[in-house]
Ligand SMILES: Cc1ncc(COP(=O)(O)O)c(C=O)c1O
């Protein structure tokens with residue numbers, strides 16, 4: 001295992017931590033899979049599904065050989081993350097207009113979001129190097145996940161959160177796990193710039209998705225979907241796009257599965273961005289050579305309030321590998337899709353619902369056929385943002401098409417029968 005620059009391909013050892021190349025670009029973890037026997041490994045992965053107590057019971061560490069083969073098992077910091085549900089519901093399929101839609105509920109992770117798949121690997125890597133002070137900047141999910149794993153590792157976490165447009169619940173969750181929370185004027189993008197400049201001087205191990213070990217962990221999401229579906233993936237995988245760690249990990253994971261012969265066809269990837277924070281979609285749509293940051297990202301899906309996604313080059317690589325596409329959706333489309341996901345009994349936060357809204361749009365535009373198979377990744381839990389729920393259901397306006405409100409009634413049998 002080594003690190004390699006995504007741009008100039010300069011190589012670095014994994015024994016000391018770095019996430020940026022001397023040329024300023026991000027790094028990839030490169031594996032040597034030459035000695036892997038895929039059929040044997042498949043059997044091991046299947047056997048581990050029955051495990052409940054070893055680190056391999058985790059839906060991430062089940063695939064250790066493809067994620068971090070050299071890490072000593074006693075350095076693994078895990079909360080049995082992954083192992084999340086893959087569902088098909090009539091309500092969601094009818095809403096989208098596609099009969100074959102799966103949703104993968106990463107919202108069922110221990111801290112309530114997909115971040116846990118990557119964070120367990122980043123924190124374990126830091127822990128194996130003897131680090132005890134971890135950091136991130138965050139709109140709230142990354143910080144909750146980091147705070148949880150840092151505490152599990154008996155270590156400290158320092159998190160930097162924007163002082164507006166983020167969910168209070170997520171900040172409270174972060175605080176509760178024991179993190180030191182610093183708020184600042186600005187966005188996630190300003191936080192990343194600060195950490196890139198000063199984290200070394202502060203002696204802090206960075207756990208944002210610029211950390212290549214985070215991406216290795218997040219590959220497990222597509223491994224797990226493939227394993228649950230007997231190594232036959234749907235035609236499309238739909239992911240939300242913020243900092244672009246999901247799409248980056250997806251491309252890397254698909255490449256692993258295909259190269260090793262676990263799957264014989266690579267699905268196409270669609271990245272969905274919120275209209276008010278869609279620099280990646282604009283770059284792709286307009287055939288621009290480089291991403292033009294949006295200094296004022298603004299969407300109701302606060303987890304997507306990112307104007308300068310650090311992983312855009314990795315994201316673009318995934319689109320190239322998978323004949324992928326991008327699309328943007330309005331806040332209204334996101335909230336309506338979210339109401340459907342919630343009322344289907346699965347539930348998610350707004351950023352996650354962008355995938356359902358995006359797939360609906362792509363089916364309506366005939367970009368995706370109504371009988372092609374697809375999986376939407378639901379990245380975060382319904383309860384991550386209760387302010388939005390209050391606004392949508394209790395202060396609902398005409399735009400909230402699928403709002404469901406509280407009914408106040410005197411408790412008589414006649415009144416309840418009328419409902
Ligand atoms: C719930 C949720 N969904 C989606 C995203 C966006 O994913 P990515 O940053 O990997 O593009 C984030 C944060 O980044 C998130 O917290």
Ligand SMILES: N[C@@H](CCOP(=O)(O)O)C(=O)O
Nearest residue numbers: 138139140141142208209243
């Ligand atoms: N939504 C994210 C922002 C992106 O964070 P990163 O982990 O990809 O750096 C959050 O929850 O903070």
